[in-house]
Amino acid sequence: MNFEQSLHRKMRQFAEPAQRQVDAARDRVRQRLIGDPSSVYEGFIKLVDRQTSIRHRLSLRLVAVIAVASAVLLAQQIATRWPAQPETIQEKLSSPSVAERRTALPPAAPQETPAAPRPRLEFAAASIRIMPPKTMMTSAGLACHGRDGVKRAVLIITSDAQGAVTAPQGRCVGQGIFLSTLIEIAYGVTPRQLASGTGWAKTSGTVLEFGRGGNFVGLPAQWNGNQIGWFSNESFQIEAVAEDPSTATVAQLQQMLRNMIEDRFQLRFHRERREIPGYSLVVAEGGPKMNPIPGEYVESLVTSNGKSTMEQLARTLSSFLLDEVPVLDKTGLKGAYEYHLALWPPAPGTGPGAGANGGGTLRGGGAPAAEDRAKNLSARMEEQLGLRLQEEKAISVEVLVIDQVERPSPN
Amino acid sequence: MSIVSSFEERMAVGAVAGKIFSAEFERMFEEHHDLVYRTAYGVTASVEDAEDVAQTIFLQILQREIPVSSMENPAGYLYRSAVNISLTLVRSRARRISTTAGEILASRPTPAADPAEEERRKLYEAISSLPAKMAEILILRYQHDFSDARIAKMLGTSRGVIAVTLYRARARLKKMLRASPGEEQ
Numbered sequence: 297m298n299f300e301q302s303l304h305r306k307m308r309q310f311a312e313p314a315q316r317q318v319d320a321a322r323d324r325v326r327q328r329l330i331g332d333p334s335s336v337y338e339g340f341i342k343l344v345d346r347q348t349s350i351r352h353r354l355s356l357r358l359v360a361v362i363a364v365a366s367a368v369l370l371a372q373q374i375a376t377r378w379p380a381q382p383e384t385i386q387e388k389l390s391s392p393s394v395a396e397r398r399t400a401l402p403p404a405a406p407q408e409t410p411a412a413p414r415p416r417l418e419f420a421a422a423s424i425r426i427m428p429p430k431t432m433m434t435s436a437g438l439a440c441h442g443r444d445g446v447k448r449a450v451l452i453i454t455s456d457a458q459g460a461v462t463a464p465q466g467r468c469v470g471q472g473i474f475l476s477t478l479i480e481i482a483y484g485v486t487p488r489q490l491a492s493g494t495g496w497a498k499t500s501g502t503v504l505e506f507g508r509g510g511n512f513v514g515l516p517a518q519w520n521g522n523q524i525g526w527f528s529n530e531s532f533q534i535e536a537v538a539e540d541p542s543t544a545t546v547a548q549l550q551q552m553l554r555n556m557i558e559d560r561f562q563l564r565f566h567r568e569r570r571e572i573p574g575y576s577l578v579v580a581e582g583g584p585k586m587n588p589i590p591g592e593y594v595e596s597l598v599t600s601n602g603k604s605t606m607e608q609l610a611r612t613l614s615s616f617l618l619d620e621v622p623v624l625d626k627t628g629l630k631g632a633y634e635y636h637l638a639l640w641p642p643a644p645g646t647g648p649g650a651g652a653n654g655g656g657t658l659r660g661g662g663a664p665a666a667e668d669r670a671k672n673l674s675a676r677m678e679e680q681l682g683l684r685l686q687e688e689k690a691i692s693v694e695v696l697v698i699d700q701v702e703r704p705s706p707n
Numbered sequence: 708m709s710i711v712s713s714f715e716e717r718m719a720v721g722a723v724a725g726k727i728f729s730a731e732f733e734r735m736f737e738e739h740h741d742l743v744y745r746t747a748y749g750v751t752a753s754v755e756d757a758e759d760v761a762q763t764i765f766l767q768i769l770q771r772e773i774p775v776s777s778m779e780n781p782a783g784y785l786y787r788s789a790v791n792i793s794l795t796l797v798r799s800r801a802r803r804i805s806t807t808a809g810e811i812l813a814s815r816p817t818p819a820a821d822p823a824e825e826e827r828r829k830l831y832e833a834i835s836s837l838p839a840k841m842a843e844i845l846i847l848r849y850q851h852d853f854s855d856a857r858i859a860k861m862l863g864t865s866r867g868v869i870a871v872t873l874y875r876a877r878a879r880l881k882k883m884l885r886a887s888p889g890e891e892q
Contacts, residue, residue, distance in 0.1 A: 299881050306827045307849040311749045313757075321754070322740045325761045329736075 323603075417551040419468075422536035424560055424704045427472060429530060432523040436472025437461035438481055438534065440553065442546035449477050466541020468549055471533040472526065475561060475701065478534070482553035483696060488572060488621065491697045532704070564700040571690035574622035575670060577610045578686050579629070585682035586633035593632050602635045606683075609635075613673065613685075621670070622691045627683060635681050735781055736765060742782065742851075743789040749850040750793035750831055752824070760796070764788045783862050790843045794835035797828075833883040841876040848873055 427433075439448040441463040448461055449470075463469035470478075476490055536556060538544035544552075557563045593603050602609065607625040614623040674685040740761060747760035764785060834842050843862065847853045848869075853861070855869045862869075 300877060304849045306830050309827055310752045311850045313745060313748050318741050318744055321744050321758050325740065325758055328762055329765055
């Protein structure tokens with residue numbers, strides 16, 4: 297074999313990853329870019345870290361040379377760990393992918409004995425300031441950054457402040473957020489699962505634009521091109537920090553938020569089941585047009601290139617596209633499917649601008665109402681996936697009903 | 708950015724949380740991601756590293772807010788970035804191996820590695836020390852199997868330059884690898 301052939305053989309060794317691997321990587325990279333800004337920077341930081349680690353290791357080397365006496369001990373320690381240290385390429389490739397590792401559930405917390413008193417998780421410091429109506433801002437929302445991820449509610453981000461709803465690790469930071477948003481984050485409920493509450497604590501009004509987590513929710517606001525201000529609702533600016541920012545998890549920050557709300561806003565509530573209107577996801581006439589995925593797969597919730605069960609697709613439709621209107625999976629389809637759902641351009645008479653010119657329902661600043669989005673979604677899904685949305689008058693969901701709430705106590 | 712255009716852009720990309728991709732960025736991402744990923748994977752032989760490289764490159768474009776329409780040759784730019792960042796990773800790994808707690812372990816027998824992988828690793832370490840232009844052309848030629856004409860078009864140069872650069876790159880590589888045991892001459 298001559299040199300050129302040898303070169304070619306070696307360089308082709310990893311040149312053709314399976315298309316499935318490339319597709320999964322594309323989805324993961326897209327999600328990391330679009331989604332959480334902290335995860336967006338993760339890859340970059342990782343690369344930078346690798347460079348800086350070289351300098352760090354050089355100093356280690358110097359230390360190792362100087363500390364001859366401890367070298368033997370160090371060598372012994374390393375010797376005991378040696379078999380586990382090197383990870384071959386094959387092992388690395390057969391191990392879970394980056395996204396799988398990132399989305400894997402954290403290990404279950406050890407069971408506490410009944411006798412062990414559970415410490416009340418509280419922020420070391422928490423500042424809550426009332427933002428009067430018409431306070432202008434470039435973004436509104438709240439982010440809680442734990443060591444294992446970020447929980448975030450985005451009410452609005454103007455083009456001047458993309459990605460501005462962020463928080464340093466171990467903190468919950470937000471502005472322009474309503475108490476209802478705070479409760480949604482703290483208790484893990486959707487806007488549709490929150491009932492009662494006084495006017496100042498709720499988000500309600502006409503549809504404006506944008507929304508939390510990619511939805512389009514109704515918010516009464518004014519807009520001056522670069523900034524937005526809530527018309528009549530009081531909102532809050534919050535900054536709270538955990539006792540140990542380096543170790544607090546998202547779940548712990550949520551628990552701290554719950555305690556903060558109960559202490560500062562005197563929140564009292566109960567849970568009950570209610571029936572609310574929604575949609576069911578059903579198979580359209582002609583049957584499904586998606587490809588079943590045999591065996592294992594990496595879930596992708598980006599509808600333009602999705603891989604999921606129908607139950608998960610229903611949840612995605614509800615949370616990303618239909619303003620948390622409940623969507624039940626009634627397709628009867630088992631297992632996972634691969635699908636491609638392009639939502640743009642919208643079906644005739646259902647997209648933005650349709651209200652003004654094409655007969656759809658537009659309110660406020662220009663985004664179509666949930667029912668119009670449902671119509672567009674249904675039409676697109678029927679055409680591309682062989683599925684459709686069917687209106688349901690009553691879907692049973694658990695609702696958090698607010699019994700008492702007060703304006704926050706002073707800082 | 709108007710309200711309606713923001714909405715349209717979100718709908719166009721499938722309404723995912725948080726960040727807004729412009730339709731033009733989305734098109735560029737769709738069109739070029741695979742070449743970036745395949746290049747990075749071919750060089751680093753690591754799924755994780757290849758994803759990080761792809762993410763870093765597209766993130767840089769987003770962060771710098773480079774209008775896609777102003778990029779004369781997006782494919783060439785993205786490919787060059789993929790090669791350079793991937794080779795930087797390969798170089799940093801090589802340095803890491805030579806400096807990690809390092810000399811203390813030198814007397815220990817190296818665990819049996821896959822000889823083919825070992826050869827491949829040495830090859831890419833050698834490529835990473837070549838001038839960037841040579842490395843870019845070598846990878847397109849031998850990793851991606853591109854013809855000289857296609858490489859010339861992609862990198863905006865002539866076939867003659869590609870042929871000469873390839874010849875010189877092979878000669879340099881051969882010289883560098885000659886010392887490596889087990890290398891075919």
